[in-house]
Amino acid sequence: MWCCRLSHLQSRLQDLLRGRVTCWALQQPNFKSLFPLAIHWHHTASKSLNCVWQQHEDHFELQYANTVMRFDYVWLRDHCLSASCYNSKTHQRSLDTASVDLCIQPKTIRLDETTLFFTWPDGHVTRYDLDWLVKNSYEGQKQKVIQPRILWNAEIYQQAQVPSVDFQSFLETKEGLKNFLQNFLLYGIAFVENVPPTQEHTEKLAERISLIRETIYGRMWYFTSDFSRGDTAYTKLALDRHTDTTYFQEPCGIQVFHCLKHEGTGGRTLLVDGFYAAEQVLQKAPEEFELLSKVPLKHEYIENVGECHNHMIGVGPVLNIYPWNKELYMIRYNNYDRAVINTVPYDVVHRWYTAHRTLTIELRKPENEFWVKLKPGRVLFIDNWRVLHGRESFTGYRQLCGCYLTRDDVLNTARLLGLQA
């Protein structure tokens, strides 16, 4: 009886090594209890490392650092960091991924200390550091946020007493710049104080953290209520909360505002954390959140004023989320610039309007509104992918200057200063 079992075991073991059996233990529960996992789970010599792995037919399974990870073999071959596959000086792949057999499987696998060695059918050896695998696995990534943030309503933001950064320290010290960027990344807004009220000084500030994004409005812009452009921003009218340039395929990442002059009343700036509002929608009506993240919409800018002729169209959902961890990274919300909806059938449209209403109700709650009067010397940076802005109507002469920044370059600066972005 025992012999019979053993020969059966040996043949199963051979099957296993040839990759024919994947879920043997599950199919043979009684057998499993007789010969526990030791058969096909490889344990490390040192128990303290707490690492086990298993070679399945179509993937490699690894348990390490409290994480169960599954790796595709083509992925593993593609991520070989050996000198012939990867240029560690330029951090670029040299391996031609298209040359990898899509049915590739390793010939042998062994673990030495904290390094896994894979030998591929052609004899090439790949080493994977266990911590590298944890950090770079799907399972490891899924649990992480790309951008840590503090979501706020008016009270949360005011209680936080986020300090403004001084012009001088922003321009001249690494700490000043880093503090500013850290606050900006966490809250989506940040102020610089004591800036000389000119366009040139505002430009200097912008250039310290990013490349300026030139658009149809120019590089640095300077505007009053003269209706020089075909947009209500160039009037004295109130503007409800919105994000800018929703009609670009990639809306501008950051908006910089500096009020150089205002002789009159009103004109306060409204700021609302769009991600805070979206989070409320997710809590109260997850299916509406999902719809807002799935339905593609167009926004449009049609201008024919004086010499300015423009027709811009941008397509994308209101809420943009990373598919692997559902993290929100951009809100596109501008009811003025939203174009005809013709990308979904009528019944979806109706559900979309319901979801849009839920979000709008959150965005309009007075407790979510942070009002601030922009003054000469106080420059405001707004994350245009997250925080909505608006303004109160005003009287008198009001002059605003500013620019848009490319998001990639702001994040680049932040990363170089050691911040998570």
Ligand SMILES: C[N+](C)(C)CCCC[C@H](N)C(=O)O
């Ligand atoms: C900022 N600046 C005055 C230059 C442009 C304003 C653009 C306004 C437009 N409705 C939008 O939301 O994109």
Ligand SMILES: O=C(O)CCC(=O)C(=O)O
């Ligand atoms: O005038 C203001 O305060 C802001 C107007 C506006 O929304 C914009 O320029 O994007």
Ligand SMILES: [Fe+2]
């Ligand atoms: Fe705007």
